[in-house]
Amino acid sequence: MATTRRTAPISIDVTDRPLPVPGFRLAGISAGIKANGRPDLALIVADEPVSVAGVFTKNRVQAAPVRVAKERAKAGKARAVLVNSGNANACTGKAGLDATKRTTEAVAERLGISAKAVLPASTGVIGAVLPAETIVRGSDRLIEALSSEGGADFARAIMTTDQWPKVACAQIRIGRETATVLGIAKGAGMIHPDMATTLGFVITDAGASPALLRKLLKAAIDPTFNAVSVDGDTSTNDTVLLMASGKAGTVRAGSKEAATLQAALTEVLGALAKSIVRDGEGARHVARIEVEGLANDRAARAVARTIATSPLVKTALHGRDANWGRILAAAGRAGVVFDPDRAEIRIGDETIVRGGMPVGKDAEARAATILQAAEYTIRVTLGKGRGRAHYLTCDLGPDYVAVNANYRS
Amino acid sequence: MATTRRTAPISIDVTDRPLPVPGFRLAGISAGIKANGRPDLALIVADEPVSVAGVFTKNRVQAAPVRVAKERAKAGKARAVLVNSGNANACTGKAGLDATKRTTEAVAERLGISAKAVLPASTGVIGAVLPAETIVRGSDRLIEALSSEGGADFARAIMTTDQWPKVACAQIRIGRETATVLGIAKGAGMIHPDMATTLGFVITDAGASPALLRKLLKAAIDPTFNAVSVDGDTSTNDTVLLMASGKAGTVRAGSKEAATLQAALTEVLGALAKSIVRDGEGARHVARIEVEGLANDRAARAVARTIATSPLVKTALHGRDANWGRILAAAGRAGVVFDPDRAEIRIGDETIVRGGMPVGKDAEARAATILQAAEYTIRVTLGKGRGRAHYLTCDLGPDYVAVNANYRS
Structure with missing residues (x-):
């Protein structure tokens, strides 16, 4: 990371190397959901309950994990995000809903937290029920792999046919503290026909109330993830989640720091969005x-x-x-x-x-x-x-x- | 043409051979607008003023002929339709508007009618001003070529990169008379990038008031020309015109014959619309x-x-x-x-x-x-x-x- 300045949003630096974010641990492993053995199960865990905000697909057809995560995000607080690639768990009815709940319960139990504090997200083939037992079997190994340095593994485990992992970081000042904003996403659209399931996850050690977090995320999403097109199709699984631990201090609505955090979020989501468009297969421009x-x-x-x-x-x-x-x-x-x-x-x-x-x-x-x-x-x-x-x-x-x-x- | 029955719209037969329509003469010639010498100038003339109705592109960017034809069609009566291929006369400003007026005036003068009774339509390359003098020079020859059997020539002269001419006919009974509905169109969309300029012309010797004609055309357009997609793009030049001479009798709003005419129109426009979709280059289905x-x-x-x-x-x-x-x-x-x-x-x-x-x-x-x-x-x-x-x-x-x-x- 290069220099960061105190106030101006313009001084935010974006990089593609995942920095650790105090208060969070991440992991990504191969659990056996993908037939080819590639990484397919990923987890973010916060040390304690943190503020959370989410935006979800507006498609009427919503995958089971979207329905569950949407409901749970309403609380404004969460502890973990459980993501799998290789299976979107969309158009799977009650069986799909049960599978999503079962996997978050298994991980929650092992972490000693409430299942309602675990937000699920899935990406992959539509119309096949999530193989819950495969994920449950992998959950011990997944939790053991958790590390503050686990961003790169997490990024690889949420990929489907992405050509490269998509990561962006920014750092800002909150008073005397340096706060990090880490964003990880996967591509969508032309390269992912059945998998047009953009997922994005942002964690930061800046702190904010759930209400402010929602406002910041909404404002950052419109000119970034909501302003890219590969083929105009939206998906059953689109999810972007933002979690804020507050380890580096808390920003208040209307403050200079809130504006800086807003700018950092927009930069990070903007860099991820551009990476998604650039990764369109066959796309040269x-x-x-x-x-x-x-x-x-x-x-x-x-x-x-x-x-x-x-x-x-x-x-x-x-x-x-x-x-x-x-x-x-x-x-x-x-x-x-x-x-x-x-x-x-x-x-x-x-x-x-x-x-x-x-x-x-x-x-x-x-x-x-x-x-x-x-x-x-x-x-x-x-x-x-x-x-x-x-x-x-x-x-x-x-x-x-x-x-x-x-x-x- | 096979048999036609008295009332049921279902008995309408659609063919691809242009039948003559009493009260109308048509022509199509090579006037030199297209560099390759193919037919590019077409005309329909009614023996006397006839009812007319039109629908036009809803694109904000409207070619000069659309602006002129739209204005003139408001009168509900017309004598002629002048169509060229090879040049859309779109995005051409005042010069384009002048060129369109000049060509309809030249043809009107030679026909001894008012220029306001001549509705223009153009299809072809966008951004080049219509070569008015080329059309004016060709107008004597165009008028000489007019014939009740001229439908096939007309159909060929409005083609751009269409693979085949698009013609559909239907016949209906009005009392003891047999009335003909003749439709001629050109393709659009994927095969015609700069030329996505669907044109359709329907003439009939059934008669109807301009108000009824508008109603019939609107109802026939929605499930046909307005229900096809090649790539979702609409054009600067889309125009469908319907002219009714009444030589075979007049239909009144709400009558059985009006319903039959409605069905015939819908069949004819439906057949043309399907032909347009089928002609999509590279399309196999x-x-x-x-x-x-x-x-x-x-x-x-x-x-x-x-x-x-x-x-x-x-x-x-x-x-x-x-x-x-x-x-x-x-x-x-x-x-x-x-x-x-x-x-x-x-x-x-x-x-x-x-x-x-x-x-x-x-x-x-x-x-x-x-x-x-x-x-x-x-x-x-x-x-x-x-x-x-x-x-x-x-x-x-x-x-x-x-x-x-x-x-x-």
């Missing part, structure tokens, strides 16, 4: 779609999302084609009122549309060069309003189709 | 997504649309994979309330999900066989409500990406 000039942020968000999920836009990005017609047409069908004759589109620093009309072939050719890059920004200005929003998306290549058409064959 | 059991049709429609546009569902169809998890997950994110534990999914006659859970691997294997067919139905039942809707979609294969990534390169 990460595009940041920025929309501005609309009446409000909500309208801008609708337009950004529509552009970011348009197959015609995403295939053009794959072909490195500055195809502004598709971008403008996608904006036009977002259900938002704007005057197309004022539309401006920039790719990087290159303006290719002004006053709703093309600038010219030379500008498009220069923009096509920018589209060769691994990362770039497309800025769409649709008026003079103050509403703005962004979305991260990736290109759509033939590998997307190959992976998703043949995933189960 | 046409899937009819039926959703039922919801509180109302609107909710069912939202679910059907979400399933029909999901890239994860469409790639699974390409791989002939009965991947019900993706279908259910897409339904769950449609913003509609339902109980996932009551969900049932059938592919053809094979039930693969019951009570929100998989029936089993054998059922899925049998369903996969059904997915080999060129056409099949996927029925999703989400409760006991009376709301139902359907959508036509196609599979998403590697050719979609290849065509759309490299379209302009």
